Amino acid sequence: MHKSPSVTLLAGGVGGARLAHGLAGALAQPEDLTVVGNTGDDDVIYGLHVSPDLDTVMYTLAGIADPQAGWGVAGDTTATLETLGRLGVPTWFRVGDQDFATHIARTARLRAGEPLSEVTDALRAALGVRSRLLPMSDQPVATRIETAEGTLDFQEYFVARRHRDPVRAVTFDGVDEAAPAPGVLDAIYSADVLVLAPSNPFVSIAPILAVPGVQDALTTTQARRVGVSPIVGGRAIKGPAAAMLEAMGHEVSALGVARLWADILDVLAIDSVDAHLAPAIEELGLRPLVTGTVMGDQLDRERLARELIA
């Protein structure tokens, strides 16, 4: 390309954040990256509006994310959380003191009537993040997990019960009344490259695709559409993606992912250990890109990012 490409990334939490970090570094300037973040995991915790996926992307791009956990702020303390525990509040949802500031500031602005997209942009800017970060929608969409124990709120399923329940189905409450946040459709249409992060297909990418207008935009955009399989060697890099594929009757492999995303991608990046799946992926009409997809340090993230946008 003659000009520096612009990239739009659809992302969930940790995997999406790491790829965002790689893309921000690989592009001519971080401003060429727009991240559309999943807000289906958003919830009111301790009376505060938490946006776990947006925060994970924001902290990672700001260079302050906890490198071990992937979420939260590196070196954060827990005085507030410990005191909440002493006050009798159940503290299964871990929030550090610095992280609390994000939730407090966000909640105050939302209660004052600002849409989530504006609040997110202000927080991003305050942390010095130069890439754009958009919530998928300004309207509330709540991912619900149907299990043998009944329908669970996402954070209850994911954090409190440590995603141990087999998942029968995933639904997105409120999504029919939701609209893409300002800038989301533009970012999909105007991008040179559209990337689906190696995030959970069911609870990170599917909520974004479920927002009315997003799937249409993905099928009609002129952008080259590149996905990264979150399944490597038949296992998820992180979280319950593999267990969900299996529980919902899909093949637990990069090929299973390819079948889910075949209609909206041109290219699917799969890890070298899955090279044998490339012919079957090609038969689906997708071009397989066989490379190292497991992201370690920043060099690794940028190397993968460069291959995706090449």
Added chain:
Amino acid sequence: MHKSPSVTLLAGGVGGARLAHGLAGALAQPEDLTVVGNTGDDDVIYGLHVSPDLDTVMYTLAGIADPQAGWGVAGDTTATLETLGRLGVPTWFRVGDQDFATHIARTARLRAGEPLSEVTDALRAALGVRSRLLPMSDQPVATRIETAEGTLDFQEYFVARRHRDPVRAVTFDGVDEAAPAPGVLDAIYSADVLVLAPSNPFVSIAPILAVPGVQDALTTTQARRVGVSPIVGGRAIKGPAAAMLEAMGHEVSALGVARLWADILDVLAIDSVDAHLAPAIEELGLRPLVTGTVMGDQLDRERLARELIA
């Protein structure tokens, strides 16, 4: 008295909290003390419901109050507040990390529909405080300060502008629609001794008296009614009480306080340095109790408490 007396204390912040601490120690058991706290200073700060006076009493009774400031939690850290600052939020209202937990827990419960009196009781119990702590009302009452700069919210006047503006008048927004919180009138009627803390007459005691029914209860209760002058040697122990007396045309002395409270007290405790005012106080129909009223350590607080309830 044959049985241990029960005491009800009307209190503002630091002065009220210290006397509450003394009373809780001086009584046969801390449960014999009920504190009715001013909530006219309550505000929404950082999107959270803060109750500065209730918290100061609660932390002091729990033995965790900062001994220097008188408010806040001893040894508290400020990671959340500093991060709010980095996120662009003005942080003139200082809140420590442990203190934030109180505001977060309170706000979440209020938003879930619990009345402030129940929330306060739960927080008190969680901190191991055995004396009863009642907000003056479950309805919002907002103390407003009229100054040459216009009408200011209390925290704006008191914290942000460091109570430097001469006060023309004090009003209590919402007080006409407010009712005493459950237990408040009972606590005034059933007490053996009713104590007015050495708190600011205009912004700590007056809001409590302004709640419909409270002043009537004070004039008709059989309790012995004992006040402690917040003015010693013509100066306030803490805060703007002296400046307010002067600005609103009252004598800046224990006698000025006696005139304000003459109708609702039987006894006014004044400091030994003000002994010369005793005859003039007696002429108002009040019995002066001349003693050391400046509270230092816990021994000091309990000594004063014992004299008040003797």
